[in-house]
Amino acid sequence: MNSVITQLVIVFAVLIVMLGIAASLTYAERRLLALWQDRYGPNRAGPFGLLQVAADAIKMLFKEDWVPPFADKPVFVIAPAIIMFTVLMAFAVVPFAPGIQVVSLNIGLLFFLAMAALGVYSIALAGWSSGSKYSLLGGLRAAAQMISYEVFMGLSLMGVVMLAGSFNLSDIVEAQKRIWFCIPQFVGLITFVTAGVAEMHRMPFDLPEAENELVAGYHTEYSAMKFGMFFIGEYLGITLVSAFIVILFFGGWQGPAVVGPFLPPIVWFFGKLCVAICGFILLRASLPRPRYDQLMHYAWKVMLPLSLLNLVITGAIILGVKG
Protein backbone atom coordinates (compact mmCIF):
# COMPACT_ATOMS: atom_id res chain seq x y z
CA MET A 1 0.00 0.00 0.00
CA ASN A 2 2.72 2.39 1.03
CA SER A 3 4.72 1.68 -2.08
CA VAL A 4 1.67 2.37 -4.24
CA ILE A 5 1.26 5.79 -2.64
CA THR A 6 4.95 6.52 -3.10
CA GLN A 7 4.68 5.47 -6.70
CA LEU A 8 1.68 7.72 -7.28
CA VAL A 9 3.46 10.63 -5.62
CA ILE A 10 6.44 10.11 -7.92
CA VAL A 11 4.20 9.89 -10.98
CA PHE A 12 2.42 13.16 -10.22
CA ALA A 13 5.59 14.88 -9.06
CA VAL A 14 7.32 13.98 -12.34
CA LEU A 15 4.31 15.14 -14.33
CA ILE A 16 4.00 18.45 -12.51
CA VAL A 17 7.73 19.17 -12.39
CA MET A 18 8.20 18.41 -16.06
CA LEU A 19 5.23 20.53 -17.13
CA GLY A 20 6.52 23.26 -14.82
CA ILE A 21 9.95 23.12 -16.41
CA ALA A 22 8.40 23.20 -19.87
CA ALA A 23 6.25 26.19 -18.98
CA SER A 24 9.08 28.12 -17.38
CA LEU A 25 11.26 27.33 -20.41
CA THR A 26 9.00 29.54 -22.51
CA TYR A 27 10.21 32.40 -20.35
CA ALA A 28 13.77 31.16 -19.82
CA GLU A 29 14.37 30.61 -23.50
CA ARG A 30 13.29 34.12 -24.43
CA ARG A 31 15.38 35.66 -21.66
CA LEU A 32 18.45 33.61 -22.54
CA LEU A 33 18.13 34.26 -26.25
CA ALA A 34 17.86 37.95 -25.46
CA LEU A 35 20.88 37.70 -23.18
CA TRP A 36 22.97 36.29 -26.01
CA GLN A 37 21.61 38.75 -28.53
CA ASP A 38 22.31 41.89 -26.46
CA ARG A 39 18.63 42.44 -25.67
CA TYR A 40 16.56 42.19 -22.48
CA GLY A 41 13.71 39.92 -23.48
CA PRO A 42 10.41 39.94 -21.59
CA ASN A 43 11.12 41.98 -18.46
CA ARG A 44 7.90 43.91 -17.84
CA ALA A 45 5.33 41.53 -16.34
CA GLY A 46 6.18 41.07 -12.68
CA PRO A 47 9.68 40.91 -11.20
CA PHE A 48 12.20 40.21 -14.00
CA GLY A 49 9.22 39.54 -16.26
CA LEU A 50 8.51 36.26 -14.48
CA LEU A 51 4.75 36.69 -14.77
CA GLN A 52 5.15 36.49 -18.53
CA VAL A 53 4.57 32.75 -18.21
CA ALA A 54 1.20 33.36 -16.55
CA ALA A 55 0.33 36.06 -19.06
CA ASP A 56 1.11 33.75 -21.97
CA ALA A 57 -0.83 30.87 -20.45
CA ILE A 58 -3.89 33.07 -19.87
CA LYS A 59 -3.66 34.42 -23.39
CA MET A 60 -3.41 30.91 -24.85
CA LEU A 61 -6.37 29.64 -22.88
CA PHE A 62 -8.65 32.54 -23.73
CA LYS A 63 -7.93 32.70 -27.44
CA GLU A 64 -10.48 31.38 -29.85
CA ASP A 65 -9.87 27.70 -30.47
CA TRP A 66 -10.54 27.62 -34.17
CA VAL A 67 -10.62 24.60 -36.41
CA PRO A 68 -10.40 25.53 -40.08
CA PRO A 69 -13.37 24.27 -42.13
CA PHE A 70 -11.02 22.56 -44.61
CA ALA A 71 -9.25 20.60 -41.89
CA ASP A 72 -9.74 16.91 -41.15
CA LYS A 73 -11.25 17.55 -37.77
CA PRO A 74 -10.65 14.39 -35.67
CA VAL A 75 -7.03 14.08 -36.79
CA PHE A 76 -6.53 17.82 -36.43
CA VAL A 77 -7.69 17.68 -32.83
CA ILE A 78 -5.75 14.58 -31.83
CA ALA A 79 -2.40 15.61 -33.39
CA PRO A 80 -1.30 18.04 -30.65
CA ALA A 81 -2.27 15.52 -27.98
CA ILE A 82 0.05 12.90 -29.47
CA ILE A 83 3.22 14.91 -29.00
CA MET A 84 2.38 15.70 -25.37
CA PHE A 85 1.49 12.07 -24.75
CA THR A 86 4.60 10.53 -26.29
CA VAL A 87 7.03 12.95 -24.68
CA LEU A 88 5.42 12.64 -21.25
CA MET A 89 5.40 8.85 -21.61
CA ALA A 90 9.12 8.90 -22.30
CA PHE A 91 9.66 10.69 -18.97
CA ALA A 92 8.37 7.56 -17.25
CA VAL A 93 11.73 5.82 -17.63
CA VAL A 94 13.93 8.78 -16.66
CA PRO A 95 15.84 8.04 -13.44
CA PHE A 96 16.04 11.37 -11.64
CA ALA A 97 17.86 9.95 -8.64
CA PRO A 98 18.23 6.49 -7.10
CA GLY A 99 14.64 5.40 -6.41
CA ILE A 100 13.02 8.46 -7.99
CA GLN A 101 11.78 6.96 -11.20
CA VAL A 102 8.28 6.19 -12.38
CA VAL A 103 9.16 2.79 -13.77
CA SER A 104 12.48 0.99 -13.99
CA LEU A 105 12.26 -0.81 -17.31
CA ASN A 106 15.01 -3.13 -18.44
CA ILE A 107 14.42 -1.74 -21.95
CA GLY A 108 14.30 1.87 -20.75
CA LEU A 109 16.49 3.23 -23.53
CA LEU A 110 14.51 1.44 -26.24
CA PHE A 111 11.29 2.78 -24.72
CA PHE A 112 12.65 6.30 -24.98
CA LEU A 113 13.67 5.78 -28.61
CA ALA A 114 10.27 4.32 -29.43
CA MET A 115 8.40 7.18 -27.81
CA ALA A 116 10.61 9.79 -29.45
CA ALA A 117 9.97 8.14 -32.81
CA LEU A 118 6.21 8.13 -32.25
CA GLY A 119 6.34 11.90 -31.77
CA VAL A 120 6.64 12.38 -35.52
CA TYR A 121 3.08 11.15 -35.95
CA SER A 122 1.92 14.27 -34.19
CA ILE A 123 3.69 16.56 -36.60
CA ALA A 124 3.05 14.57 -39.75
CA LEU A 125 -0.65 14.24 -38.89
CA ALA A 126 -0.91 17.91 -37.95
CA GLY A 127 0.64 18.84 -41.28
CA TRP A 128 -1.61 16.48 -43.17
CA SER A 129 -4.91 17.21 -41.47
CA SER A 130 -4.56 21.00 -41.57
CA GLY A 131 -5.37 21.01 -45.28
CA SER A 132 -2.92 23.80 -45.91
CA LYS A 133 0.07 23.58 -48.19
CA TYR A 134 2.46 25.15 -45.73
CA SER A 135 1.41 22.72 -43.04
CA LEU A 136 1.75 19.83 -45.44
CA LEU A 137 5.27 20.89 -46.41
CA GLY A 138 6.13 21.16 -42.72
CA GLY A 139 4.77 17.70 -42.00
CA LEU A 140 6.59 16.30 -45.02
CA ARG A 141 9.86 17.77 -43.87
CA ALA A 142 9.30 16.46 -40.34
CA ALA A 143 8.74 12.94 -41.64
CA ALA A 144 11.80 12.99 -43.89
CA GLN A 145 13.93 14.54 -41.17
CA MET A 146 12.77 11.94 -38.68
CA ILE A 147 13.62 9.07 -41.01
CA SER A 148 17.13 10.42 -41.55
CA TYR A 149 17.91 11.26 -37.97
CA GLU A 150 16.13 8.38 -36.27
CA VAL A 151 18.52 5.95 -37.93
CA PHE A 152 21.71 7.12 -36.31
CA MET A 153 20.04 8.33 -33.13
CA GLY A 154 19.65 4.73 -32.02
CA LEU A 155 23.04 3.75 -33.41
CA SER A 156 24.81 6.57 -31.60
CA LEU A 157 23.55 5.23 -28.28
CA MET A 158 24.61 1.65 -28.85
CA GLY A 159 28.17 2.49 -27.82
CA VAL A 160 26.83 3.58 -24.43
CA VAL A 161 24.78 0.40 -24.17
CA MET A 162 27.86 -1.68 -24.98
CA LEU A 163 29.93 0.05 -22.32
CA ALA A 164 27.19 -0.24 -19.69
CA GLY A 165 26.06 -3.68 -20.77
CA SER A 166 22.41 -2.81 -20.20
CA PHE A 167 19.42 -0.99 -21.63
CA ASN A 168 18.27 -0.11 -18.14
CA LEU A 169 18.88 3.60 -17.57
CA SER A 170 19.68 3.19 -13.86
CA ASP A 171 22.34 0.63 -14.76
CA ILE A 172 23.74 2.98 -17.38
CA VAL A 173 24.03 5.73 -14.77
CA GLU A 174 25.63 3.33 -12.30
CA ALA A 175 28.12 2.25 -14.96
CA GLN A 176 29.41 5.82 -15.12
CA LYS A 177 30.76 5.79 -11.56
CA ARG A 178 34.37 5.88 -12.66
CA ILE A 179 34.16 7.86 -15.87
CA TRP A 180 31.31 9.68 -17.58
CA PHE A 181 30.53 8.28 -21.00
CA CYS A 182 31.02 11.67 -22.61
CA ILE A 183 34.76 10.91 -22.70
CA PRO A 184 34.91 7.37 -24.14
CA GLN A 185 31.79 8.01 -26.23
CA PHE A 186 32.55 11.55 -27.39
CA VAL A 187 31.54 10.79 -30.99
CA GLY A 188 28.38 9.19 -29.68
CA LEU A 189 27.63 12.35 -27.70
CA ILE A 190 28.07 14.57 -30.76
CA THR A 191 25.88 12.39 -32.95
CA PHE A 192 23.23 12.00 -30.25
CA VAL A 193 23.03 15.74 -29.61
CA THR A 194 22.68 16.38 -33.34
CA ALA A 195 19.99 13.74 -33.63
CA GLY A 196 18.26 15.04 -30.52
CA VAL A 197 18.11 18.57 -31.89
CA ALA A 198 16.68 17.26 -35.13
CA GLU A 199 14.31 14.93 -33.29
CA MET A 200 12.77 17.76 -31.30
CA HIS A 201 12.74 20.16 -34.29
CA ARG A 202 14.81 22.72 -32.51
CA MET A 203 16.75 25.47 -34.15
CA PRO A 204 18.99 24.96 -36.17
CA PHE A 205 17.03 21.92 -37.39
CA ASP A 206 13.54 23.40 -37.14
CA LEU A 207 12.81 22.88 -40.81
CA PRO A 208 9.27 21.56 -40.22
CA GLU A 209 8.50 24.91 -38.61
CA ALA A 210 10.83 27.24 -40.57
CA GLU A 211 8.81 30.38 -39.98
CA ASN A 212 10.60 32.37 -42.66
CA GLU A 213 9.73 29.86 -45.37
CA LEU A 214 6.61 28.01 -44.25
CA VAL A 215 4.69 30.60 -42.18
CA ALA A 216 4.79 28.32 -39.12
CA GLY A 217 5.14 24.95 -40.78
CA TYR A 218 3.02 22.15 -39.40
CA HIS A 219 1.19 24.31 -36.83
CA THR A 220 0.25 27.13 -39.21
CA GLU A 221 -3.46 26.41 -38.82
CA TYR A 222 -3.40 25.82 -35.08
CA SER A 223 -4.58 28.39 -32.60
CA ALA A 224 -5.08 28.79 -28.85
CA MET A 225 -4.21 25.86 -26.61
CA LYS A 226 -3.78 23.40 -29.48
CA PHE A 227 -0.89 25.55 -30.64
CA GLY A 228 0.13 25.83 -26.99
CA MET A 229 0.34 22.06 -26.76
CA PHE A 230 2.74 21.91 -29.68
CA PHE A 231 4.72 24.60 -27.96
CA ILE A 232 4.80 22.84 -24.61
CA GLY A 233 5.49 19.59 -26.42
CA GLU A 234 8.56 21.13 -27.99
CA TYR A 235 9.84 22.39 -24.65
CA LEU A 236 9.10 19.03 -23.04
CA GLY A 237 11.09 17.51 -25.89
CA ILE A 238 14.08 19.71 -25.12
CA THR A 239 13.85 18.73 -21.48
CA LEU A 240 13.60 15.06 -22.43
CA VAL A 241 16.58 15.09 -24.76
CA SER A 242 18.57 17.10 -22.22
CA ALA A 243 17.66 14.57 -19.53
CA PHE A 244 18.86 11.75 -21.75
CA ILE A 245 22.08 13.55 -22.59
CA VAL A 246 22.68 13.89 -18.85
CA ILE A 247 21.79 10.28 -18.11
CA LEU A 248 23.66 8.66 -20.97
CA PHE A 249 26.76 10.82 -21.21
CA PHE A 250 27.17 12.95 -18.10
CA GLY A 251 26.67 10.51 -15.26
CA GLY A 252 23.01 11.18 -14.49
CA TRP A 253 22.54 11.89 -10.82
CA GLN A 254 26.19 11.28 -9.97
CA GLY A 255 28.37 14.27 -9.28
CA PRO A 256 31.97 14.52 -10.45
CA ALA A 257 34.30 12.08 -8.65
CA VAL A 258 35.45 14.11 -5.63
CA VAL A 259 32.74 16.71 -5.11
CA GLY A 260 29.93 14.27 -5.92
CA PRO A 261 28.81 13.40 -2.38
CA PHE A 262 28.49 17.03 -1.24
CA LEU A 263 25.14 17.54 -2.94
CA PRO A 264 22.12 15.21 -3.11
CA PRO A 265 21.79 13.24 -6.37
CA ILE A 266 18.59 15.04 -7.42
CA VAL A 267 20.41 18.39 -7.28
CA TRP A 268 23.20 17.06 -9.48
CA PHE A 269 20.66 15.75 -11.95
CA PHE A 270 18.68 18.95 -12.23
CA GLY A 271 21.83 21.07 -12.30
CA LYS A 272 23.16 19.13 -15.25
CA LEU A 273 19.72 19.21 -16.86
CA CYS A 274 19.67 23.01 -16.66
CA VAL A 275 23.13 23.26 -18.22
CA ALA A 276 22.09 20.94 -21.05
CA ILE A 277 18.93 22.95 -21.69
CA CYS A 278 20.94 26.18 -21.73
CA GLY A 279 23.21 24.48 -24.25
CA PHE A 280 20.22 23.84 -26.50
CA ILE A 281 19.18 27.46 -26.23
CA LEU A 282 22.73 28.61 -26.99
CA LEU A 283 22.65 26.39 -30.04
CA ARG A 284 19.48 28.16 -31.13
CA ALA A 285 20.99 31.57 -30.47
CA SER A 286 24.11 30.96 -32.52
CA LEU A 287 23.47 28.72 -35.50
CA PRO A 288 21.54 29.38 -38.71
CA ARG A 289 19.14 26.86 -40.20
CA PRO A 290 20.66 24.61 -42.91
CA ARG A 291 18.97 24.12 -46.23
CA TYR A 292 16.74 21.05 -46.53
CA ASP A 293 19.09 19.05 -48.75
CA GLN A 294 22.04 20.01 -46.55
CA LEU A 295 20.20 18.56 -43.60
CA MET A 296 19.68 15.23 -45.34
CA HIS A 297 23.20 15.25 -46.70
CA TYR A 298 24.55 15.83 -43.21
CA ALA A 299 22.51 13.01 -41.73
CA TRP A 300 23.17 10.30 -44.28
CA LYS A 301 26.70 11.10 -45.40
CA VAL A 302 28.32 12.28 -42.20
CA MET A 303 26.43 11.36 -39.08
CA LEU A 304 25.40 7.84 -40.04
CA PRO A 305 28.91 6.69 -41.08
CA LEU A 306 30.35 8.44 -38.04
CA SER A 307 28.04 6.65 -35.61
CA LEU A 308 28.62 3.31 -37.37
CA LEU A 309 32.37 3.87 -37.12
CA ASN A 310 31.99 4.72 -33.45
CA LEU A 311 29.99 1.54 -32.95
CA VAL A 312 32.58 -0.64 -34.67
CA ILE A 313 35.53 0.90 -32.83
CA THR A 314 33.81 0.76 -29.44
CA GLY A 315 32.86 -2.85 -30.06
CA ALA A 316 36.39 -3.76 -31.12
CA ILE A 317 37.93 -2.12 -28.06
CA ILE A 318 35.49 -3.79 -25.66
CA LEU A 319 36.12 -7.13 -27.34
CA GLY A 320 39.86 -6.58 -27.17
CA VAL A 321 39.82 -5.65 -23.48
CA LYS A 322 37.53 -8.49 -22.46
CA GLY A 323 38.85 -11.17 -24.77
Place this chain on the structure above:
Amino acid sequence: MIEGQGQGAWVTDERNGQEKMRKINMVYRWVDNAFSIVRSMWVIFWHFLRKRETILYPEVKQFMPPRWRGRIILSRDPDGEERCVACYLCAAACPVDCISLQATEDAHGRRYPEFFRINFSRCIFCGFCEDACPTYAIQLTPDYEMGEYERQSLVYEKQDLLISGPGKYPGYNFYRIAGLAIKGKQKGQGEEEEPPVDVRSLLP
Protein backbone atom coordinates in the same frame (compact mmCIF):
# COMPACT_ATOMS: atom_id res chain seq x y z
CA MET B 1 33.68 37.17 -77.55
CA ILE B 2 30.03 36.97 -76.64
CA GLU B 3 29.46 37.84 -73.03
CA GLY B 4 27.30 34.81 -72.30
CA GLN B 5 29.96 32.43 -73.53
CA GLY B 6 32.57 34.13 -71.42
CA GLN B 7 30.45 33.77 -68.33
CA GLY B 8 29.69 30.15 -69.06
CA ALA B 9 33.37 29.38 -69.42
CA TRP B 10 34.09 31.17 -66.20
CA VAL B 11 31.41 29.24 -64.30
CA THR B 12 32.69 25.93 -65.66
CA ASP B 13 36.25 26.79 -64.71
CA GLU B 14 35.12 27.78 -61.27
CA ARG B 15 33.12 24.62 -60.89
CA ASN B 16 36.06 22.44 -61.97
CA GLY B 17 38.27 24.30 -59.55
CA GLN B 18 35.78 23.87 -56.76
CA GLU B 19 35.42 20.18 -57.55
CA LYS B 20 39.16 19.75 -57.28
CA MET B 21 39.32 21.71 -54.05
CA ARG B 22 36.46 19.67 -52.68
CA LYS B 23 38.23 16.43 -53.41
CA ILE B 24 41.47 17.60 -51.86
CA ASN B 25 40.08 19.36 -48.88
CA MET B 26 37.01 17.37 -47.93
CA VAL B 27 38.27 16.29 -44.55
CA TYR B 28 39.73 19.69 -43.87
CA ARG B 29 36.43 21.33 -44.80
CA TRP B 30 34.45 19.15 -42.42
CA VAL B 31 36.83 19.85 -39.57
CA ASP B 32 36.71 23.53 -40.39
CA ASN B 33 32.89 23.54 -40.50
CA ALA B 34 32.68 21.74 -37.18
CA PHE B 35 35.15 24.19 -35.70
CA SER B 36 33.16 27.15 -37.01
CA ILE B 37 30.05 25.83 -35.23
CA VAL B 38 31.92 25.60 -31.95
CA ARG B 39 33.53 28.99 -32.47
CA SER B 40 30.28 30.78 -33.24
CA MET B 41 28.70 29.23 -30.14
CA TRP B 42 31.66 30.43 -28.10
CA VAL B 43 31.42 33.94 -29.50
CA ILE B 44 27.67 34.12 -28.94
CA PHE B 45 28.06 32.79 -25.40
CA TRP B 46 30.30 35.68 -24.39
CA HIS B 47 27.76 38.15 -25.67
CA PHE B 48 26.01 37.86 -22.31
CA LEU B 49 28.58 40.32 -20.94
CA ARG B 50 27.93 42.92 -23.63
CA LYS B 51 26.03 46.13 -23.20
CA ARG B 52 22.34 45.81 -24.04
CA GLU B 53 21.17 47.46 -27.23
CA THR B 54 17.61 47.92 -26.04
CA ILE B 55 16.48 51.34 -24.84
CA LEU B 56 13.97 50.72 -22.04
CA TYR B 57 11.52 53.12 -23.58
CA PRO B 58 9.05 54.58 -21.11
CA GLU B 59 11.79 55.04 -18.51
CA VAL B 60 14.60 55.96 -20.88
CA LYS B 61 13.75 58.21 -23.79
CA GLN B 62 15.80 58.63 -26.87
CA PHE B 63 17.12 62.07 -27.80
CA MET B 64 14.94 63.58 -30.48
CA PRO B 65 16.55 66.21 -32.70
CA PRO B 66 14.87 69.65 -32.44
CA ARG B 67 13.86 69.49 -36.08
CA TRP B 68 12.07 66.17 -35.63
CA ARG B 69 8.69 66.19 -37.33
CA GLY B 70 6.30 65.28 -34.55
CA ARG B 71 3.15 66.74 -33.02
CA ILE B 72 2.02 69.93 -34.79
CA ILE B 73 1.49 73.11 -32.77
CA LEU B 74 0.34 76.68 -33.45
CA SER B 75 2.68 79.29 -31.98
CA ARG B 76 2.18 82.87 -30.78
CA ASP B 77 4.25 85.93 -31.58
CA PRO B 78 6.36 87.64 -28.86
CA ASP B 79 3.42 89.87 -27.96
CA GLY B 80 1.34 86.85 -27.14
CA GLU B 81 -0.99 87.12 -30.13
CA GLU B 82 -1.74 84.26 -32.47
CA ARG B 83 0.69 84.12 -35.36
CA CYS B 84 -1.72 82.35 -37.67
CA VAL B 85 -3.28 84.66 -40.26
CA ALA B 86 -5.62 81.98 -41.59
CA CYS B 87 -4.23 82.11 -45.12
CA TYR B 88 -5.14 78.43 -45.79
CA LEU B 89 -1.72 77.71 -47.28
CA CYS B 90 -1.09 74.88 -44.83
CA ALA B 91 -4.44 73.30 -45.64
CA ALA B 92 -3.69 73.64 -49.33
CA ALA B 93 -0.21 72.15 -48.96
CA CYS B 94 -1.37 69.23 -46.84
CA PRO B 95 -1.19 66.08 -49.00
CA VAL B 96 -3.71 64.20 -46.88
CA ASP B 97 -6.09 67.08 -46.23
CA CYS B 98 -5.93 66.75 -42.49
CA ILE B 99 -6.01 70.49 -41.72
CA SER B 100 -9.22 72.43 -41.74
CA LEU B 101 -9.74 76.02 -40.61
CA GLN B 102 -12.02 79.01 -41.05
CA ALA B 103 -10.60 82.52 -41.40
CA THR B 104 -12.10 85.53 -39.67
CA GLU B 105 -11.06 89.08 -38.79
CA ASP B 106 -11.05 91.04 -35.60
CA ALA B 107 -12.24 94.66 -35.31
CA HIS B 108 -8.84 96.01 -36.39
CA GLY B 109 -8.55 93.97 -39.55
CA ARG B 110 -6.19 91.37 -38.10
CA ARG B 111 -6.95 87.95 -39.54
CA TYR B 112 -7.05 84.86 -37.39
CA PRO B 113 -8.61 81.40 -37.65
CA GLU B 114 -12.09 81.06 -36.18
CA PHE B 115 -11.37 77.38 -35.73
CA PHE B 116 -8.30 75.39 -36.58
CA ARG B 117 -8.53 71.62 -36.65
CA ILE B 118 -5.88 68.98 -37.37
CA ASN B 119 -6.93 65.38 -37.71
CA PHE B 120 -3.85 63.53 -36.49
CA SER B 121 -5.28 60.19 -37.46
CA ARG B 122 -4.73 61.31 -41.05
CA CYS B 123 -1.62 63.43 -40.59
CA ILE B 124 1.53 61.89 -42.08
CA PHE B 125 3.90 64.36 -40.38
CA CYS B 126 5.44 65.42 -43.68
CA GLY B 127 6.01 69.00 -42.53
CA PHE B 128 4.66 70.58 -45.73
CA CYS B 129 2.35 72.78 -43.63
CA GLU B 130 5.32 74.17 -41.77
CA ASP B 131 7.10 74.86 -45.07
CA ALA B 132 4.04 76.54 -46.49
CA CYS B 133 3.33 78.77 -43.50
CA PRO B 134 4.28 82.42 -44.23
CA THR B 135 4.15 83.46 -40.57
CA TYR B 136 5.95 80.60 -38.78
CA ALA B 137 2.67 79.93 -37.00
CA ILE B 138 2.35 76.20 -37.64
CA GLN B 139 5.36 74.20 -36.46
CA LEU B 140 6.26 70.56 -35.95
CA THR B 141 7.76 69.55 -32.60
CA PRO B 142 9.86 66.58 -31.41
CA ASP B 143 6.94 65.18 -29.37
CA TYR B 144 5.74 61.82 -30.68
CA GLU B 145 3.81 60.42 -27.73
CA MET B 146 0.31 60.93 -29.06
CA GLY B 147 -1.24 57.51 -28.57
CA GLU B 148 -4.99 57.48 -27.96
CA TYR B 149 -7.60 54.83 -27.33
CA GLU B 150 -10.22 56.54 -29.47
CA ARG B 151 -9.73 57.76 -32.98
CA GLN B 152 -11.85 60.83 -32.32
CA SER B 153 -9.37 61.94 -29.66
CA LEU B 154 -6.80 62.41 -32.38
CA VAL B 155 -8.72 65.37 -33.80
CA TYR B 156 -7.03 68.39 -32.24
CA GLU B 157 -8.90 71.69 -31.99
CA LYS B 158 -7.33 75.12 -31.80
CA GLN B 159 -7.08 75.13 -28.02
CA ASP B 160 -5.17 71.83 -28.21
CA LEU B 161 -2.81 73.15 -30.86
CA LEU B 162 -2.11 76.64 -29.62
CA ILE B 163 0.93 77.06 -27.36
CA SER B 164 1.81 80.13 -25.32
CA GLY B 165 5.28 80.80 -26.79
CA PRO B 166 6.92 81.51 -30.13
CA GLY B 167 8.17 77.95 -30.68
CA LYS B 168 11.26 77.57 -32.84
CA TYR B 169 11.36 81.23 -33.94
CA PRO B 170 11.69 83.55 -30.94
CA GLY B 171 11.31 87.25 -31.66
CA TYR B 172 9.59 86.87 -34.99
CA ASN B 173 6.44 88.89 -35.39
CA PHE B 174 4.77 88.84 -38.77
CA TYR B 175 2.71 92.00 -38.29
CA ARG B 176 5.80 94.02 -37.27
CA ILE B 177 7.40 93.17 -40.62
CA ALA B 178 4.42 93.05 -42.93
CA GLY B 179 3.23 96.21 -44.63
CA LEU B 180 -0.32 95.76 -43.48
CA ALA B 181 -1.88 98.47 -41.37
CA ILE B 182 -3.40 97.17 -38.19
CA LYS B 183 -4.07 98.50 -34.75
CA GLY B 184 -1.03 100.34 -33.32
CA LYS B 185 0.90 100.29 -36.61
CA GLN B 186 0.17 102.41 -39.61
CA LYS B 187 1.46 102.02 -43.16
CA GLY B 188 5.21 102.54 -43.27
CA GLN B 189 5.80 101.86 -39.58
CA GLY B 190 6.87 98.28 -39.96
CA GLU B 191 10.43 97.12 -39.35
CA GLU B 192 12.68 97.79 -42.34
CA GLU B 193 9.76 99.47 -44.05
CA GLU B 194 10.06 102.90 -45.65
CA PRO B 195 7.24 105.43 -45.42
CA PRO B 196 4.78 105.08 -48.26
CA VAL B 197 5.41 107.10 -51.39
CA ASP B 198 2.57 109.10 -52.96
CA VAL B 199 3.01 107.94 -56.55
CA ARG B 200 0.65 110.63 -57.86
CA SER B 201 2.73 113.46 -56.46
CA LEU B 202 5.10 115.16 -58.91
CA LEU B 203 7.45 116.37 -56.19
CA PRO B 204 10.67 114.41 -55.76
